[in-house]
Amino acid sequence: MSDPFLLSRILLKFDRDADDDLIGELSAVAKTPDGSLWLGSDELTSIERLSPLEPGVYGAHQLFRIQEFVELIDDSEIDIEGMDYADGYLWIVGSHSFKRKKPKGTKTEKDLERLSEIKRDANRNLLVRIPVLNGQPVQSCATSDDAGDRRFAAALTRTEASNLLLDALKKDDHLGPFVEMQLPSKDNGLDIEGLAVRGDRIFLGLRGPVLRGWSIVIEIQVEASETGQLTLKKLDDGRRYRKHFVDINGLGIRELCFHGDDLIVLGGPTMALEGTMQVFRLKDVLERDRDTLWDEESGVLKLLFNLPFTIGADHAEGLTLFPCFEEDGLMVVYDSPHPERRPSDRSIFADVFRLPK
Template sequence: MPRKQPPPHSPWAAWPTPAKPVERVTLAFDAGDDDAVPDNASAGTRLDDTLFIAGDEHGVIDRLTFDGRNWGRHTVFHLADLLPLKDAEEEADLEGLAAAMIDGEPWLWLTGSHARTRPKPEKFAGETIDLDKLADLKDTRARCLIARIPLVRDALGWAPVAKDDERRAGMLKQTKHGNALMKALARNPLIAPFTEIPAKEGGVDIEGIAVAGNRVALGMRGPVVATHAVLIEATVEADEEGALHLEGAPCKRLLAMEGLGIRDLKRHGDDLLILAGPTTGLSGPVAIYRWTDWANDPPQDARKVRLHRPERLIDLPFGRGEDHPEGLALWGDDAILVICDSPSDTRLHEARKSLVADVFALPA
């Protein structure tokens, strides 16, 4: 008698077959002998002929531009030259980039993870670790970063600058224990318990940013609450000096995505594309979801949480311990570029200073 197959939604049903890329794009980081190819890419965004990429270990933004044939002409921009960072030498842990127009002018928005971190056991000598040292969580202030930076044209493409006429780069003020967003999360009854937990262990870990006017959406890799991912939405205003301020309490929205957390966000017209993947560091299912008409569906009440069910669009391939989809960039109107963290040898070419990313078609 043939073995009975599990129903489609049973715990034993297989994940869908991953989609195949329609194109592979080589990103050339070839500006100089000291340029290193980022093996920890965590976010990306594209504006016309310019692609910005951020890593989760350095306080820089990498820029590549298109010359008609290739993506290269690598330029590095240091955040310390653009923003009044409190801890310029500390790891900013950039986890989200978004290019957005405000009053007809382009801006680059970015976010840090806002995450606490635990020392990795592998970094301790020997196999016996002092309990107090392993329990000592690293401060979050350098990672508590939400900022916007004016973009202007230079000889190669779009470039971030600290000031452009009346436009000024600015950020949420960094305080002793983080910033205004972390202060609000620490007081929120849903999120507060997770602010004391490290990233990748279920604690607060922001990945992805999307902007609609003064409305800023931040994805949360963690926590996942009752199998639902959390999307934070806040109203952000700038003063005359460019500094950013939160207006009112941030809203929380729950997304049903089969237990996956948010790994990146991209606004696509009025829709919101969501890269979803594991909250912890394991190699597991990764998919792109679509929240149709998100831009016209603002949150209504910070004291209530609304449940949303975005459409699962694309199941992405992933490796075991490598090739983890981490960042998105719109690739025209009907495709999206997927950038991988921990790239395999088939993607990362140190000698040629290049990284290969995949392009996937977006269903209508």
């Protein structure tokens, strides 16, 4: 393991309508080939686009509401936790998690009652892709290579209880009990926080549950209908998903992104704990065609570096590749940013670290 090497800090400038629900709660980031940065907050139902203004500075903030492209159930938060760009689509995933109400610290009896209340915001069960054309999200567009082929926005099909993925996981030996119990994310329940897409393969990293110190990446493939619905495609073995177990020192997965054919894994404390966050490389993940289990002794999983740690602030949440000074760089954006990271009410610094080969 090498120490983290900070290549640069990038200033992200938002417009006058941005508030702490955005700048103080950044949870996902993706960089598209035109140089734009796309960001999401776990408190909102929109995505944000920033454009390069000058070296090290992004701005010209644009906001796009996800309901303009796919139907949402209500006005509750999506809890956006992962974002990626692949083959002309921006992909977004919600946490798919339940939540338990927080005590307010006023009346003991009322606080105990709040701790017994569990709910899920319906929009959290979202996996969506949105075409991007000339730097703008669109409902549909023709592909550049075939005028008869079109890209169109679509979301994973809802079911009576939730969606196709959660329905499939209810029968899983490892994850089924957590889904059936409706265990909240902050109680080590199901909590999707990572998303990485390559071709038709989608990798979802779980912050929880962590099972005996092992965290889980779910791999799925989807197929779409022009009605805007995504369904789970059968894999080569006839199943609807694969599971990749990784021992990342007992941490949950906070984000994923591809670097070549390797998966970069951001590990952080599960539930509501504070602690060190670490960056790992899972090698040649696209070569795996069955359930897998990897630790560092395997040579397939490698710890790259620890992120700087501040108790109560700078919780790393989003990753995207960001070449910098002719080096492979990894951009990190933060939830609960330290005040020194915010030079103004409408701006914040993201970090770019050297990504070891």
